[in-house]
Amino acid sequence: MESTTDILRERAKRDDDLVRTLGISLGGHGVVIALVVFFPVGFLDASGTDDLDEVMTISLGGPAGPSLGGQTALAARPVQEVIPLQEADQDQWIQPPTPEPPEMTIPEPEAPRRPERDVPSESAPEESRGRMPTRGPELREGNALAETGSTGGGLGLSAGGLGGAGYLEVGDFCCPEYLSTMMELIRRNWNHRQGYTGGLMMKFTIERDGSLIGIERETTSGYFALDQSAERALRLIDRLPPLPSRFPENDLTVHLSFQYER
Amino acid sequence: MLTLGYYAIALQSEAVGASGAGLGGSVIEWVARSSPLSKTVLLILLLFSVASWAIALRKMWEYRRLERQTSSFLDVFRRSTKFSEVQSVCRSLIHSPLVGVFQAGYAELNAQLRQSGESAGATPSEGRPTLRSFEALDRALLRASAVEANKLEHRVHLLATTASITPFIGLFGTVMGIVDAFVGIAESGSTSLAVVAPGIGEALIATAAGLAAAIPAVYFYNHLTNKVKLYLSTMEDFSLEFLNISERNFT
Numbered sequence: 001m002e003s004t005t006d007i008l009r010e011r012a013k014r015d016d017d018l019v020r021t022l023g024i025s026l027g028g029h030g031v032v033i034a035l036v037v038f039f040p041v042g043f044l045d046a047s048g049t050d051d052l053d054e055v056m057t058i059s060l061g062g063p064a065g066p067s068l069g070g071q072t073a074l075a076a077r078p079v080q081e082v083i084p085l086q087e088a089d090q091d092q093w094i095q096p097p098t099p100e101p102p103e104m105t106i107p108e109p110e111a112p113r114r115p116e117r118d119v120p121s122e123s124a125p126e127e128s129r130g131r132m133p134t135r136g137p138e139l140r141e142g143n144a145l146a147e148t149g150s151t152g153g154g155l156g157l158s159a160g161g162l163g164g165a166g167y168l169e170v171g172d173f174c175c176p177e178y179l180s181t182m183m184e185l186i187r188r189n190w191n192h193r194q195g196y197t198g199g200l201m202m203k204f205t206i207e208r209d210g211s212l213i214g215i216e217r218e219t220t221s222g223y224f225a226l227d228q229s230a231e232r233a234l235r236l237i238d239r240l241p242p243l244p245s246r247f248p249e250n251d252l253t254v255h256l257s258f259q260y261e262r
Numbered sequence: 263m264l265t266l267g268y269y270a271i272a273l274q275s276e277a278v279g280a281s282g283a284g285l286g287g288s289v290i291e292w293v294a295r296s297s298p299l300s301k302t303v304l305l306i307l308l309l310f311s312v313a314s315w316a317i318a319l320r321k322m323w324e325y326r327r328l329e330r331q332t333s334s335f336l337d338v339f340r341r342s343t344k345f346s347e348v349q350s351v352c353r354s355l356i357h358s359p360l361v362g363v364f365q366a367g368y369a370e371l372n373a374q375l376r377q378s379g380e381s382a383g384a385t386p387s388e389g390r391p392t393l394r395s396f397e398a399l400d401r402a403l404l405r406a407s408a409v410e411a412n413k414l415e416h417r418v419h420l421l422a423t424t425a426s427i428t429p430f431i432g433l434f435g436t437v438m439g440i441v442d443a444f445v446g447i448a449e450s451g452s453t454s455l456a457v458v459a460p461g462i463g464e465a466l467i468a469t470a471a472g473l474a475a476a477i478p479a480v481y482f483y484n485h486l487t488n489k490v491k492l493y494l495s496t497m498e499d500f501s502l503e504f505l506n507i508s509e510r511n512f513t
Binding site: 029 | 311323362369402406412413
């Protein structure tokens with residue numbers, strides 16, 4: 001009969017074959033890593049990677065905005081303000097009818113006379129007939145900057161937006177004035193009034209020497225004519241000014257939106 | 263496993279058809295491009311994770327076997343009328359901690375009874391043997407409990423270590439990666455996102471890996487220590503029961 005201590009010593013011996021579970025664990029980790037590697041695209045990022053590309057927007061459609069030296073104050077917009085009502089001058093519009101011109105003037109036979117300077121008016125002014133033109137408070141397009149609280153991107157083309165947009169494939173393009181030149185050149189060849197509304201995106205790449213390559217349509221407006229017109233506007237430019245020397249890349253890819261109005 | 267792999271590859275090819283490089287691709291790219299330091303950090307984290315999962319799986323498996331054997335041992339123990347019967351089944355239920363406690367108690371009991379039998383051999387007036395030291399039996403049971411508790415808790419502490427250390431290791435890797443990224447910014451002189459983002463993204467992988475190693479370890483550590491506590495109380499209960507029976511029969 002063995003003693004208590006012998007039994008305890010016997011029990012205290014550990015039988016751990018950790019090798020097998022180590023193998024299982026290693027295999028499991030391998031599978032997990034393989035799953036991460038072979039995971040379907042876009043499963044883990046909720047919004048999709050395309051949104052990340054949009055860094056700045058350029059608009060071609062609509063009227064050109066105020067020229068602010070390339071820095072557009074996106075946060076500020078023109079507001080409509082009411083002109084204070086002016087006290088109308090009563091005398092200005094209640095006037096006695098002008099006297100009738102004399103029936104006839106008898107010419108002096110001798111000397112030819114100079115024509116009279118003040119030609120009498122043929123008819124009485126509108127006001128004299130007692131009909132008052134309506135004069136109310138008028139709206140005037142103001143250009144005062146109103147603080148709207150939002151801040152602008154700080155970089156962009158100075159153009160008003162009518163939904164048109166475009167973006168560059170670089171994060172911070174150094175030279176907005178280059179972009180405005182580019183837009184000006186493109187706008188010369190392009191008419192945004194074609195009788196149809198619609199919009200399309202064009203993509204092209206500007207080489208270092210200013211030549212345009214890789215002109216392609218990204219989205220269609222649905223009308224062949226509009227698509228053609230936009231493409232033509234780009235193709236007609238044989239050469240833009242060379243890319244600014246401060247810009248480090250060799251080429252600049254631009255996505256440009258063309259918005260047509262009726 | 264193999265079908266899983268095929269599934270992943272099928273998904274991947276489909277996805278590649280749809281668009282460009284995926285998240286997985288970029289992660290692998292980043293890892294491949296990262297500095298030796300962050301690769302080392304990732305390797306250490308992988309080792310920790312593998313070890314902690316291995317221990318957790320091993321312990322879970324062990325505890326399941328242990329529970330099965332304990333319940334059948336208790337069954338036998340409560341049904342039988344003699345300790346020798348119980349002793350005979352102990353061979354087959356060796357993994358239950360109660361078996362260790364029982365064997366120690368039984369050995370101590372036997373030793374004492376034999377001694378008392380020898381001394382009382384001259385006067386066999388009493389029909390039944392008596393226990394000489396009740397405290398000694400209690401101590402033997404206590405010792406056995408301690409040995410079994412040590413066995414149960416063996417290596418579980420490594421899970422706690424993994425749970426507390428790996429986030430810090432991951433964080434260390436991230437901080438070093440961000441330092442690298444800033445050095446990169448300083449060298450290129452550009453603050454554009456394109457320069458900063460890959461470095462920081464790459465650095466953050468280390469933190470993610472640290473968390474991925476720590477979270478299961480925390481869970482398993484809590485789960486296993488809870489089980490150990492349960493087994494300890496079962497052993498305590500069994501010791502008391504054993505003492506009661508001994509007292510009833512041998513005094």
